[in-house]
Amino acid sequence: MLQRLAIPAAKLLRRSSHIVPGQLLVTEHFFQVPLDYANPSASTITLFGRSATKHESPVVPPDEPPSPRPWLVFLEGGPGFGNREPQDHPLTRVALSHGYQVLYLDHRGVGLSTPVSTEMLARLPGAGGGQGPDAVDVQAGYLKLMRQDNTVRDCEAVRKLLTEGLPEHKARWSIFGQSYGGFVSISYLSLHPEGLREVFLTGGLAPVGKSADQVYQATFQRTLERNAAYYQKYPEDVEVLRQIAAYIEKEGGEQGLPLPGGGFLTVPRLLTIGIALGFHGGIDQIHAVLLQLKASLDQLGFLTRASLALLESFTPFDTNPIYAVLQEALYCDGPGSVSNWAAYRVGKALSQFSWLASGNTGASSSVPVDQPLLFAGEMVFPLHFETYPELIPLRAVAERLATASDWPALYDVEQLRKNEVPVYAAAFIHDMYVDYGLSMDTAKLIRGIKTYETNVMYHNALRAKAEEVLQSLFALRDDVID
Structure with a gap:
């Protein structure tokens, strides 16, 4: 049962506010909210957001200041990523043209909102610098507060501040959730629908009521399809x-090739660059990496720093560790829900991904020579906590989270079934990250939802096909179906 807190x-x-090119007035906000809403007086964290509205210089100033525009809050995907600046975001122009002012609010723990890092976790009170028997408990406890339920509470706290003094019908705001931002939005519909005017989603219909195992059983199948398209x-x-792969196994041994910035390149880590297969342009991006690695081997006989640097930053776990640490925790909906490294367990049981269970030096030989090595998708494995320098110190913390069973609930199915907030969702049939079939199961739960479904866009369509996606979403809101 969802815990509703004050x-x-x-x-x-x-x-502080600044005028930026494009006639935008951008304001940078720093807010203070409780770390734990169940104990709001204990400690606080900082939230960061940028708002944008149109900058106007009227020839004749109005006699009275204009009424504030309604808010549209953008919730980024991940989890683990902060927002781009408003002038660089495709939503800004469209939202302003529809009469909104836009707030790009960084989720707690990411961007500029008291961002989580390995050093920051080690410095938590009681963490002992990351060492000692209590460190894992303290750090895991802190990370448990970084999920979508508390992000909803953060949003409500900020909404109450920004709309103070307005009548109730004007104090509601609209939210726009991309990917994980959609997960947050559905938790918002479950926890505090009274704060919402409307909800927009792109690739963000969370798999409500599904276990982590069910999620990865579905997404591994999508990943197989994208591998076939790649080859x-x-x-x-x-x-x-x-x-x-043969070079990495020969020269790197069991630990892997040392990377210039720390950590190690193993064949399993190389195969995780398949996370890009679900993006527009991702197939070509992966090919470009392999092309440079091969050119380095063919021409020089070793992998240059330039070629290895491509792999260090390909998946930004070192700069955005929450993206790895909480990836599976997002699917733990309530007490008794345990992820237990679901992606790893599901993947290694599939013959096509036997490299997951083979170790670093036998990964390529575990796959028959007449079959291609297959890339993984948006999955986090124990191997990530052995090869990324930012994640290596968090291995015990990740294990604690993977085996935790005391998670709070994230969604309220009964509330979703009686939902009264308009919801407009774009769902992508070939989405490798948020499975379309599971998304449609969720859509059936949300009363009154309108969906735009397409088989010609992928998960990052909001960035790659922004005009088409936004036009279709706002048409769901503004147009009628005769």
Whole structure:
């Protein structure tokens, strides 16, 4: 059962406004909210957001200041990523043209909202610098507060501050959730629908009521489809990947090749760059990496720093550790729900991904030579906590979270079934990250939802096909179906 807690208004710490090219007035806000809403007086964290509205210079100033525009809050995906600046975001222009002012609010723990890092966790009170028997408990306890339920509470706290003094019908705001931001939005519909005017979702219909195992059983199948598409386009990369893998296993041994910035390159880590297969342009991006690695081996006989640097930053776990640490915790909906490294367990049981269970030096040999090595998708495995320098110290913390069973609930199915907030969702049939079939199961739960479904866009369509996606979403809101 969802825990509904009292939400105090956020405290404004500071703000400053700037006019940027494109006739935008951008304001940077720093807010203070409780770390734990169940114990709001214990400690606080800082939230950061940028708002944008149109900058106007009227020839004749109005006699009275204009009424404030309604808010539209953008919730980024991940979890683990902060927001781009408003002038660089495709939503800004569209939202302003529809009469909103937009707030890009960084989720707690990411961006500039008291961002989580390995050093920050080690410095928590009682964490002992990351060492000692209590460190894991303290750090895991802190990370448990970084999920979508508390992000909803943060949003409500900020909403109460920004709409203070307005009548109830004007104090509601609209939210726009991309990917994980959609998960937050559905928790918002479950926890505090009274704060919402409307909800927009892109690739964000969370798998409500599904276990982590069910999620990865579905997404591994999508990943198989994208691997097939990859090798259909670049069949020569079957042998290219074998050549690169053989070099890594020979020269790197059991630990892997040391990377210039720390950590190690193993064949299993290399195969996790398949996370890009679900993006527009992702197939070509992966091919470009393999092309450079092969060129380095063919021409020089070793992997240059430049070629290895591509792999260090390909998946930003070192700069955005929450993206790895909480990936499976997002699917733990209530007490008794345990992820237990679901992606790893599901994947290694599939013959096509036998490299997951083979160790670093036997990964390529575990796959028959007449079959291609297959890339993984948006999955986090124990191996990530052995090869990324930012994650290596968090291995015990990740294990604690993977085996935790005391998670609070994230969704309220009964509330969703009687939902009264308009919801407009874009769902992508070939989405490798948020499975379309599971998304449609969720759509059936949400009363009154309108969906735009397409088989010609992928998960990052809001960035890659912004005009089409936004036009279709706002048409769901503004148009009628005769």
